[in-house]
Amino acid sequence: MVDDASRRTAGLIALDWGTTSFRGWLLDDAGTVVDRVRSADGTLQVSERADSSGERAAAFDAAFARLCGHWLQQRADLPVIAAGMVGSNHGWAEAGYLDVPADLADLADHLTRVPGTRVHIVPGLRVPGPDPDVMRGEEVQLVGALAETERPSTVVLPGTHSKWVDLAGARVTTFTTAMTGELYGLLLRDSILARLATEPAGPAGPAGDEVSAAFSRGLDVEAARGDERGLAALLFTARTFVMAGRLDGADVADYVSGLLVGDEVRHAVRGIPADVVAVCGSRPVASRYRIALERHGATVRLVDEDAAARGLWQVALDAALVPAPATRTTEELLP
Amino acid sequence: MVDDASRRTAGLIALDWGTTSFRGWLLDDAGTVVDRVRSADGTLQVSERADSSGERAAAFDAAFARLCGHWLQQRADLPVIAAGMVGSNHGWAEAGYLDVPADLADLADHLTRVPGTRVHIVPGLRVPGPDPDVMRGEEVQLVGALAETERPSTVVLPGTHSKWVDLAGARVTTFTTAMTGELYGLLLRDSILARLATEPAGPAGPAGDEVSAAFSRGLDVEAARGDERGLAALLFTARTFVMAGRLDGADVADYVSGLLVGDEVRHAVRGIPADVVAVCGSRPVASRYRIALERHGATVRLVDEDAAARGLWQVALDAALVPAPATRTTEELLP
Numbered sequence: 001m002v003d004d005a006s007r008r009t010a011g012l013i014a015l016d017w018g019t020t021s022f023r024g025w026l027l028d029d030a031g032t033v034v035d036r037v038r039s040a041d042g043t044l045q046v047s048e049r050a051d052s053s054g055e056r057a058a059a060f061d062a063a064f065a066r067l068c069g070h071w072l073q074q075r076a077d078l079p080v081i082a083a084g085m086v087g088s089n090h091g092w093a094e095a096g097y098l099d100v101p102a103d104l105a106d107l108a109d110h111l112t113r114v115p116g117t118r119v120h121i122v123p124g125l126r127v128p129g130p131d132p133d134v135m136r137g138e139e140v141q142l143v144g145a146l147a148e149t150e151r152p153s154t155v156v157l158p159g160t161h162s163k164w165v166d167l168a169g170a171r172v173t174t175f176t177t178a179m180t181g182e183l184y185g186l187l188l189r190d191s192i193l194a195r196l197a198t199e200p201a202g203p204a205g206p207a208g209d210e211v212s213a214a215f216s217r218g219l220d221v222e223a224a225r226g227d228e229r230g231l232a233a234l235l236f237t238a239r240t241f242v243m244a245g246r247l248d249g250a251d252v253a254d255y256v257s258g259l260l261v262g263d264e265v266r267h268a269v270r271g272i273p274a275d276v277v278a279v280c281g282s283r284p285v286a287s288r289y290r291i292a293l294e295r296h297g298a299t300v301r302l303v304d305e306d307a308a309a310r311g312l313w314q315v316a317l318d319a320a321l322v323p324a325p326a327t328r329t330t331e332e333l334l335p
Numbered sequence: 336m337v338d339d340a341s342r343r344t345a346g347l348i349a350l351d352w353g354t355t356s357f358r359g360w361l362l363d364d365a366g367t368v369v370d371r372v373r374s375a376d377g378t379l380q381v382s383e384r385a386d387s388s389g390e391r392a393a394a395f396d397a398a399f400a401r402l403c404g405h406w407l408q409q410r411a412d413l414p415v416i417a418a419g420m421v422g423s424n425h426g427w428a429e430a431g432y433l434d435v436p437a438d439l440a441d442l443a444d445h446l447t448r449v450p451g452t453r454v455h456i457v458p459g460l461r462v463p464g465p466d467p468d469v470m471r472g473e474e475v476q477l478v479g480a481l482a483e484t485e486r487p488s489t490v491v492l493p494g495t496h497s498k499w500v501d502l503a504g505a506r507v508t509t510f511t512t513a514m515t516g517e518l519y520g521l522l523l524r525d526s527i528l529a530r531l532a533t534e535p536a537g538p539a540g541p542a543g544d545e546v547s548a549a550f551s552r553g554l555d556v557e558a559a560r561g562d563e564r565g566l567a568a569l570l571f572t573a574r575t576f577v578m579a580g581r582l583d584g585a586d587v588a589d590y591v592s593g594l595l596v597g598d599e600v601r602h603a604v605r606g607i608p609a610d611v612v613a614v615c616g617s618r619p620v621a622s623r624y625r626i627a628l629e630r631h632g633a634t635v636r637l638v639d640e641d642a643a644a645r646g647l648w649q650v651a652l653d654a655a656l657v658p659a660p661a662t663r664t665t666e667e668l669l670p
């Protein structure tokens with residue numbers, strides 16, 4: 001008998017609620033995504049209207065009802081699991097951290113329930129010691145990434161603040177953050193380079209997993225000159241190349257991206273074995289990291305950004321927020 | 336006979352007219368600064384009201400008259416010499432570039448006179464070839480710096496866009512630019528680090544040539560970890576240290592400055608002999624570069640930022656815009 005989607009019922013609401021964005025998924029009782037919402041109602045925007053922790057909780061209640069209330073009409077007692085800055089001290093409820101080294105399976109034992117709700121928040125991870133670091137939200141992407149790919153020794157989660165995570169099996173040994181995405185945004189929005197950058201005239205960028213020639217050129221220049229000149233000098237070459245007629249304004253953004261990603265990756269790979277590296281993120285950006293990593297001899301696996309939904313499902317299963325789906329019999333799997 | 340200031344008359348108006356700032360000096364006929372003006376009427380602000388080159392010239396005429404017109408009441412035919420972005424293609428008149436290697440004495444042979452005025456603009460310097468670069472305004476600071484200090488092999492001009500200039504005597508062999516100051520401004524104005532930084536509670540910073548402990552800590556962290564982690568990761572430590580209770584919000588700005596200046600200097604000294612380095616700039620910033628350079632074994636000379644006025648006077652003398660002051664006899668120099 002074939003799998004019959006109509007037989008399934010809603011099983012879980014999963015939220016990745018970060019500083020500046022909200023992603024919600026409705027999963028059925030087998031963990032398959034059946035609906036999704038996306039919004040710019042990040043925790044920063046929600047919490048800035050609130051003056052006390054009580055007001056803040058009410059603001060998060062209201063935002064959640066507005067964004068996901070329609071899913072609860074089908075089944076009012078749906079469990080909810082959430083990760084990200086929603087668990088920070090400016091979030092819905094403070095969900096703490098697990099110190100690394102930490103097994104990802106332990107996340108499920110440390111959920112924080114938002115008082116008076118069915119919402120459970122996943123703790124973040126923290127690096128103690130001389131090189132402290134923190135993550136919130138990326139830990140469930142790690143869980144999802146490990147479910148999808150052969151066990152990597154390193155997972156990169158590119159973004160505003162890229163995370164480089166060292167793993168031994170499903171155990172996070174340590175991680176570091178690079179604010180590459182934020183630097184890119186600042187430079188292309190407000191710097192002297194922003195005034196040089198023009199919109200590309202043709203179709204937007206290469207298709208699929210390719211990267212643009214301007215991005216590759218940024219990698220080339222960084223590889224050849226980065227150790228000698230430093231990032232602040234390399235970035236200025238975007239201006240001097242444009243002034244010398246050797247870089248088109250439409251290529252400035254990709255060239256700067258190549259310099260920044262090249263510098264981040266070249267330094268990061270010094271501390272990791274050139275082994276299997278998983279890159280977890282949306283395609284245009286993830287492909288850029290893949291290309292940069294492959295130049296250093298790494299074997300790269302791309303994991304799509306819905307890893308967060310899979311990871312949240314797995315943590316909810318481990319925490320028994322949702323019943324384990326019945327194992328299908330061989331007959332059910334036959335066409 | 337002692338030098339009698341009352342005998343002197345106005346000799347020259349000198350302008351350092353950059354993108355976002357205007358500095359003007361009135362010099363007497365011996366090249367001594369007798370009056371000065373400072374304004375935020377940079378070339379960007381003046382030119383943005385103009386739609387054509389004719390309108391632009393009129394806007395610069397008007398801004399100059401408003402800022403320096405009172406000096407011309409004393410002597411209407413005062414020569415004027417100017418350097419900086421005022422000589423760019425968005426300035427008063429385009430003054431071109433000299434390609435390096437170039438003797439600084441050659442600047443005087445390539446002044447551009449603004450049509451219908453007594454204003455002469457100094458050309459910028461340009462590095463041709465695979466690593467192009469440009470400067471406008473710093474070239475007259477170099478002339479002034481060389482007049483003041485023993486011949487350095489390198490001159491650093493810290494700023495929004497720091498210049499590192501290699502010299503052989505008074506010949507500029509090459510130079511590079513690092514956008515360190517601009518990165519600092521972007522990070523402390525708009526990034527996640529800006530939200531952590533608080534105003535210092537006590538008196539503002541150390542006095543004189545000292546630097547703060549937070550700046551030194553930034554240098555320390557960069558020296559220990561920069562090669563391994565890269566700038567985008569190092570900068571994020573300002574956040575993780577604050578979150579771990581190991582950096583005070585009031586120290587964020589100086590700590591970030593230490594990371595950035597440390598990274599710039601550590602890379603820049605790889606390409607220069609650890610010899611005499613002159614740092615030309617205003618005191619708080621120049622002292623930071625001095626400390627960072629001395630950590631790499633350089634012998635540092637500080638040159639104050641009025642080097643531009645001295646340099647403009649020297650170029651005006653070389654170009655015979657002003658008559659050479661009469662050489663004083665030995666008797667005149669006796670008290």
